[in-house]
Structures are given as C-alpha cells and as structure tokens.
Amino acid sequence: MYQPPHFREDSLAVQHALMRAHPLGLLVTLGGSGIVANPLPFVLDAQASPKGTLKAHLSRANTQWQDFDPSQEALVVFQGPEAYITPSWYAAKREHGKVVPTWNYAIVQAYGRMRVIDDPSWLLQQIAAMTDVQEAAQPEPWAVDDAPAPFVAAQLKGIVGVEIEITRIEGKWKVSQNRSEADRLGVAAGLRLAQDETSRHMADLVDSRGARSGD
Template sequence: MYCPSAFRQDDLATLHQQIQASGLALLSSAGEQGLQASHLPLLLEPHEGEFGTLYGHFARANPHWRDLATGTEALVVFSGADGYVHPGWYPAKAEHGKVVPTWNYIAVHAWGQAEVFDDPERLLRLVSRLSERHEQGRARPWAVSDAPRAYIDAMLRAIVGFALPIRRIEGKWKLSQNRSAGDQAGVRAGLAESARASDRELAQQMNPTD
C-alpha cells in the first residue's frame, strides 16, 4: 500500500481497533489458481504473536482455501470510512485556485500465512464466537445452540477454518494531513455536513491536531 509518511498509522492499538470495527474483510492471495479474493468476516486475537492472529472460515466449495493450505502469503484488507473531498472546501481555492479533488479514507493491510483446519470442535468454537460478536446488542441475540445440532454439524462439514498470524501490518489514515490547517478545517466541516454516514465518520476522525 502506497503510504506517504503524513498518512501512516503505526499505533498497534489503533490498527487493532479498526480491524475490530470492520465488519467484512477482503482476503487475497496468489497461488496455483492465480489471484483470488474472498470477502470474509474475521476475528482478531490481539494477544497472539506480535501483531495478533486473524481467524475466519471459507465455504469448503470455495477453492481459495486450498491455496492458503499450501502456505502462500495472504493479504487481508480492512476498509474504514471513506469520502470524496470537494475542492471547494479548501480555503486555498479562493486564494489561488490550485486545488483538485481527492479521496480521504482509512485502511489497514495485514499480511501472513494461514493454518487451515477442519476439526469440527474447533470450527464450532470459531463460528460460535463470530455469531456472538455480531449478535451483540440485539434484543434477542441468535446463538449457534439455537439450531439443531445435526444441522450445525452438517454446516460445519461445509466449511474450512483458518488461523492467520499477522506477520506485517500497515495502516493508512488519509485525512488531509498534507494540507494547511485551514484546508483541513474546511474538509472537516464539509464532511461533517454531508448526508453520507461515512463522510461524517471521517470528519470525526479528523481533529485540529492532525
């Protein structure tokens, strides 16, 4: 990921927080079947290894897991808020007109090699934890135990799990840090007034010290 120093985010706690906040990750790798990419919900264990370990599962019918089983390196992308930056938000436009549109965004990239597994009990623990995470806060949260065990056992046979220790991690918080304080304030105000939720989230991520 191209990441000028102004946009680089190196704080591991912040990177982990963004991973946890991302509902769906993009996992990509290159193997015998060429480039492949899968959209997957993942779990992060922050305390396993230096950067943490990611856990998830594929449909067994998805050939992607077979490449991971050979030890090929995988890249996992977690996307945060993003938004278009209108040139008119820059005070510099009125001063000299030397401005162009851009796009602000937050992203975390993580690399590693996965361990693939299909042990039923290990898979059961994984899908139970995933369900618990995404059912939190609901009035009547669903649990894996709500479904008949025979049905769950059949579903488990249809998936393959993986654990991916993170070997390298990068974060990019592109929030107009390369602009003047006045231009940053203009972008922050413009995003805050947008009807788009992701724009307003970006505005909250920006602060006067960026």
C-alpha cells in the same frame, strides 16, 4: 502499500480497532490459478500472537482454501471509513485555486501465512465468537446454540477454517493531514453536511488527525 510518513499509522491498538470495527476483510492469496480474493468476516484474536491472529472460514466449495500457496504470504485488507473530497471545501480554492479532488480513507493491511483448519470444534468456536460479537447490539442476540445441534453440525461440514498469524501489518489514515488547518476545517464541515454516518466518521477523523499534526 504506498506510505507517506504523514499518513502512516503504526499503532497496533489503532490498527486492531479498525479491524474490529470493519471485520469484513478481503482475503488475497496467490496460488496455482493466480491471485484470488474473497471477502470474509474475520475474528481478531489479539492475544494469540504478538501482532494478533485472524480467524475465518470459507465454504468448502470455495477453492481458495485448496489453491493457495502456503509458502507465500496471504494478505487481508480491512477497509475503514472513506469519502470523496471536493476541492470546493478547501479555503485554498478561494485563495489561489490550485487544488484538486482527492479521496480520504483509513485502511489496514495484514500479512501472514495462511493455515487451513478442518476441525469441527475449531470451526464451532470461530463461528460462535464471530456471532457473539456481531449479535451483541441486537435487542435479543442470537447464539449458535439457539439452532438445533444436528443442524449446526451439518452446516459445519460445509466449511473449512483459515487462520493467519499476522507477521506484518500496515495502517494508513489519509484524512487531510497534508492540508492547512483552514482546508481541514472546510473538509470536516463539508463532510458533516452529507449527514450520513460514514461522512460524519470521516469528519471526526479529519478533526482529530489535524489536531495531532500540530499545524
């Protein structure tokens, strides 16, 4: 993706943190029917390979697992916080008016060859790992083995696993680093007025990345 230096995020730890916080990735592959994209919840195994390995599953009825070209890279896009930025928040608007709207966002794109896994044991492990992470915040976490074993076995027959060892990864945090300190303060204040969690998160990113820029 387009990567101006001031928006680039190369820290693998930071990239992985966004992927875990926003695990619903968009799986994009190229195959006989062209480009195919499906949103899937991924589990990141950071220890399985140098840049991490992504694990997910597809419905057996979803032809993406059959159609993709294994010689081509697959792409998984993880979208983090995003927000529209109005020029009205910029101090520069009041100074000279030479401002335009933009969009702030944090995003990670992970690439690698996709492997299809049709193994009930692997699938059970993947589903259990994904469930445990997502259920952790629940007052009474549900676990896969809470369901009857024959029922779970039947469900596993309807899916196939996919695994992608990440061979290259790109992060982009476009959070007003290219604006002056006064403009960034205005953006952060404006975002906090929205009073929703995503806007507050973006405001925090604007504040923290502005401090790092040394402006």
